[in-house]
Amino acid sequence: MFGVASVAVLVTMALALTRALLGPTVYDRVLAVNMFGTKTVLIIALLGFLTGRPDFLDLALLYALINFIGTLAVLKFFEYGDLSRRLDQGEAGP
Amino acid sequence: MRVLGLYNYWIFIFLMMVGFYILISRRNLVKKILGLNIFQTSVFIFYISMGKITGGTAPILVEGAEAVVYSNPLPHVLILTAIVVGVSTTAVALALVVRIKEAYGTIEGDEISAMDNQIPF
Amino acid sequence: MGVLVDFALLAFLATTAIAVVRTTNLFAAVMLAGIYSLLTAGLFTVMDAVDVAFTEAAVGAGISTVLMLATLAFVGSRVKTPQLRITDISAKVPVRRPVFPLVVVLVTGAILIWGTGDMPAYGDPANPIHHHVAPRYLEESEHEIGVPNVVTSVLASYRGFDTFGETTVVFTAAVGVMILLSAMRRKDRFGEERWGEESVPDLFRGFAPTFWLGQDGRMRAPPSQPGEEDEGGTP
């Protein structure tokens, strides 16, 4: 049963990867990376159960916590052009 | 079955060669650094796959369990530190790229060499 | 089942690597590198290396993307002169096609693949690596160190020297970054404040070390060619 779910997640990973490769805009790529992160959380959780050592979910927990950082960095990069500014300050980049 | 046992190595070699190709054929310095990272990662995965034992489990001892096969912890230790060192050295390389951009105004390798080869006076 | 996941992840990894080669947008390449890191962490998990996967996860998701983006904020995200692909025959301009690198890579790869014939199969318990020191670590660690995580005990105790060296290397990397990036704006000899941005140190061009340290007497920039400010560049 875990196998079926793993296959589903792997297929979705393949689809997300396709979107990252096709992605007409850069935002599509970011979206694909974001989605890929969630799928990695799932596949790691499923792998824990598949291999019979489900106590290694810490890794999935870590991804659930910090996948967010990459997306935020991208947001700042696009909206402000640098990474050091406060988010609601100023309009344009340097 | 022989092919199954070697498939992993082939992929590692492929990845390593892709990284190598980026490194020697692309002129953009950031791209070269990415190629270097791919090269590095292929070595990491190669090491880890050497330590894997089929049917084994992660080398964290299970209390009171008999006859559990653990994977080899030694490659894990080597690669664990290598990943952190890898990102630090990548940061140094990126800092160099930033300085090169500031000094030359470009990060394309051929333009930099062209500027270097101009006769100054 | 693990084998299937392993195969699929490796195939994704190869696809991502090819995509990194082909893209001419550095930003897309950085995003693909993020995917690459996620896949690597998954692979480490499949190969029972949870600690390594943990490190890769933390580094890949937390640090490297941010560092790469911070660099891209300086250097711009487009590769200026996209290189022609081998298959791109129609181009009129004489552009260096990367044939020689391809040949080098193919030959090296072929030699390496030929060499794998002698490699032990993946996951074979009889591999030589499993018979040297690892059994001792796994058997004695519980009595000698008393820590269930063998990776920790090997990392911190059995191979403490190694880790000490690695920590020093990480520290040295920070020192290097500080030296490289802390050269703040300075007045050049004409009293103009400038960033290195447009100044090519033409007088001292031969003296690479002085330039690296930011100690050079920076001179006026050569008159900039029209169109050079254009970051994206039209090839």
Added chain:
Amino acid sequence: MSDQIILRVATKIIVPTILLYALYVQFHGDYGPGGGFQAGVIFSAAFILYALVFGLRRTHRVLPTWVVRGCASAGVLLYGGVGLASMVMGGAFLDYGVLAHDPKHGQHYGILLVELGVMITVFGVMVTIFYFFAARGREDL
């Protein structure tokens, strides 16, 4: 441009969680996956997230540069210090067995301190690198 409140609130909730999780990874590393390297990176990732949302200036106020630099060197010093301490107490360099009466306890102390040193160094190094990259070209920070 004042509608970034979602991100700010989310960051305020998630940054302490990441810090707490990093400490869990650090001190649970003997029993599960984790250890100094990972904990240091996660710890610094929390501050990077803070800097991304609240700006570098405010982060400098929370975590000044000199603290970070001090961390980067203090960790290596702690590591070396443990080695020297074990030499002083009659063992070899980094031979933790002599740190306590029971060699096993000594090993525990040694591993704990050494991992702490690694974590502090890695944290300091990663945040230093980020600070220098983010502040480059902005003299107002």
Added chain:
Amino acid sequence: MSTVADVLSWGFLLTGSFFVISGGIGVIRMPDLFTRLHCSGVTDTGGAGLVLVGLMFQGGLSLVTLKLLFILGFLWFSSPVSTYALARAALAGGEEPFWAEDLDLPPSARIPGFSPRPVPGEGEE
């Protein structure tokens, strides 16, 4: 009891797999970024949530289930936030949503009173 838990867990896993795959297909087939964001949201919250709940039934009352609960909580917390951030960045970056009129439908197929393309400069500050 364990049979019931197993059946429930299978049900959740299967439904979750369905959601995950359908979201993935949507990410490929949808016409523009914002609809794709919606599909990715389906996999991130619906699919991932169902799969994790299914795993929780397998874990039983243990630390594993607690960890899964945490994963679920953080996923449901951070994934919408990052989706929001991405959509914001895309709008600020000048990404145009795909309007129903772009489909070239016959007037009879349009939903009355729905989604006229906003006149530029009106309704936006």
